[in-house]
Amino acid sequence: MRFTAPFRTLLCGFVCVFATALAQAQDSCPPHPPSPQDLHAGASRTDVRDRGFLWRLTRGGRTSWLYGTVHASRPDWVRPGPRVQAALAGSEVLALELDPSDPELMRAFSAPADPARVARVTAGLAPRIAALAARECVSATALAHLQPVLQVATLSLEDTRRDGFHPELAIDVMLWALARGAGKDVVALETPASQLAALLPESEAEEHALLDESLREIETGEGRTTLRRLLQAWADNDTPQLASYAKWCQCLDSPQERRYMERLNDERNGPIADKLAVLDASGRPFFAAVGSLHMTGPQALPRLLHERGFQVEPIALAARSTAR
Numbered sequence: 001m002r003f004t005a006p007f008r009t010l011l012c013g014f015v016c017v018f019a020t021a022l023a024q025a026q027d028s029c030p031p032h033p034p035s036p037q038d039l040h041a042g043a044s045r046t047d048v049r050d051r052g053f054l055w056r057l058t059r060g061g062r063t064s065w066l067y068g069t070v071h072a073s074r075p076d077w078v079r080p081g082p083r084v085q086a087a088l089a090g091s092e093v094l095a096l097e098l099d100p101s102d103p104e105l106m107r108a109f110s111a112p113a114d115p116a117r118v119a120r121v122t123a124g125l126a127p128r129i130a131a132l133a134a135r136e137c138v139s140a141t142a143l144a145h146l147q148p149v150l151q152v153a154t155l156s157l158e159d160t161r162r163d164g165f166h167p168e169l170a171i172d173v174m175l176w177a178l179a180r181g182a183g184k185d186v187v188a189l190e191t192p193a194s195q196l197a198a199l200l201p202e203s204e205a206e207e208h209a210l211l212d213e214s215l216r217e218i219e220t221g222e223g224r225t226t227l228r229r230l231l232q233a234w235a236d237n238d239t240p241q242l243a244s245y246a247k248w249c250q251c252l253d254s255p256q257e258r259r260y261m262e263r264l265n266d267e268r269n270g271p272i273a274d275k276l277a278v279l280d281a282s283g284r285p286f287f288a289a290v291g292s293l294h295m296t297g298p299q300a301l302p303r304l305l306h307e308r309g310f311q312v313e314p315i316a317l318a319a320r321s322t323a324r
Contacts (some may be wrong), residue, residue, distance in 0.1 A: 032162035033168045034075050048316035049079025050227075051235050051243065051245070052171065053292055055302050057220035057280075060309040065091060066301060068242075068292030068314075069171040070155065070234045072227075074164050078174045079237060083317060085178075091287035094179035096172050097272075097278060098195065099188040100133055101180075108192035113147045120229055121148050121207045127195045128215045139245035149199055149207065152214045163228050175289050187279060189272045189290070198264050206256060226250065235290055235315045266299040280310070 053068035065087040080088065088094065098105055122129065129151060133140040136158040143151050157167050179186055201207040215224030226249055233241035252258050272290065279286050294301050306312045 005009075007125045028135075028189065030158050031164070033166050048079045050083055050275055051077060051237060052084065052317070053234070053237065053239060053295055054084060054315040055089075055315060056311075056313040056315055057305060058313070060310050062280060062283070062285050063090075064280060065160055065287045066276075066295075066305065067175075067289045068234070068295045069175070069288065069289045070229065070231050070292060071170040071172060072160060072165045072167045072170055073169040073174075073235075074166070075169065076168050078171070080175070080319065081314065088175065088178060088287045089120075089182070090285070092186070092284040092287040093185045093187055093279065094175060095187045095189055095276060095286050095288040096176060097188070097190050099186050099194060100173050100176050101186075102188065102192065105192045108196050109150060110146065112145050117150055117204065118144075121204050123209065125208070125211055125215060127166050128219070132215065134219055147196075147200070148203075148211055152211055152218070156214065156218050159224055160227055163224055165228070167233055172289050175287075179287075183217055185284075187286070188286070190268065194268075198268060201260060202263075206260070209256070210260070222250075226265070230292075239314075242292055243296055245293060248270070264295055266294055269294055269299045269301050269304055273301060273308055276305065277308045277310075 019254055020109065034287070049314050052070075055066040057064040062320060066086065079266070129143075130140050132155045133143055138158055143154065160167075176186060201210055214223070217226075229248070230242075232238075246252050252261055272294070276286065276288055290301060302312045303316075
């Protein structure tokens with residue numbers, strides 16, 4: 001069983017707040033989070049273009065938007081392109097998986113784990129976690145207070161910084177800042193507790209196997225390769241690459257992996273679609289920003305919204321960049 005890209009990126013809202021507090025300064029550490037100067041330089045670029053995946057939603061004479069995001073990015077990706085900016089500006093409400101300003105987010109994800117359970121699911125794995133914490137310059141003492149899956153996900157996301165991707169630059173968070181600056185309401189489509197429940201495997205045996213494989217992915221660099229490919233597909237507006245994720249992620253090779261992906265992705269989509277339908281019924285046009293992998297598979301959000309009476313139209317964004 002593997003740490004799929006949606007699992008790693010789902011945790012970015014938590015890591016944005018918490019991982020920086022765990023970091024220690026050493027020359028061999030992953031790059032630091034971007035500075036305000038880095039962000040200003042990225043946002044000031046003159047070649048800003050639209051990235052990601054956008055759908056127009058029409059129902060009852062109202063137009064809303066569905067946007068596939070990523071939960072980690074680079075300074076030169078943070079500024080939305082003109083089409084995405086216009087869609088957000090024309091909406092009354094920004095709907096996100098979670099509200100980054102919700103104090104319950106930090107409380108839920110940093111709640112101490114049961115020590116006895118931690119000892120069972122990390123049996124034989126603790127030395128590897130400690131070694132990776134040292135490599136990624138993360139405080140092992142502080143890390144030990146988290147749920148084991150959050151420990152390993154934090155290490156994975158810190159490792160991703162070596163490729164220039166930072167959870168502090170989650171596209172959802174950037175959109176939230178723009179919406180709040182414009183005085184728009186922000187609606188959470190899920191709760192921190194429900195996301196955490198989706199992250200935790202159904203049994204201790206499955207969690208142990210997940211941790212074991214996920215540590216291997218960090219140790220070998222395989223996890224970074226998969227996540228980098230997914231993030232680049234988003235930046236390039238590469239819909240075929242996104243749609244074929246299941247074929248190249250190497251994360252759906254067993255019944256256990258497929259079941260975990262269903263819980264982590266597919267089973268959350270129905271309730272999200274229901275909440276968007278209710279939001280639309282209130283008469284307020286919305287801009288919904290949800291992780292891009294929720295737009296894939298048999299329970300893809302565009303398909304579910306169509307079933308709920310929306311006319312769903314994919315919007316072609318800018319041609320992909322040749323830069324890497």
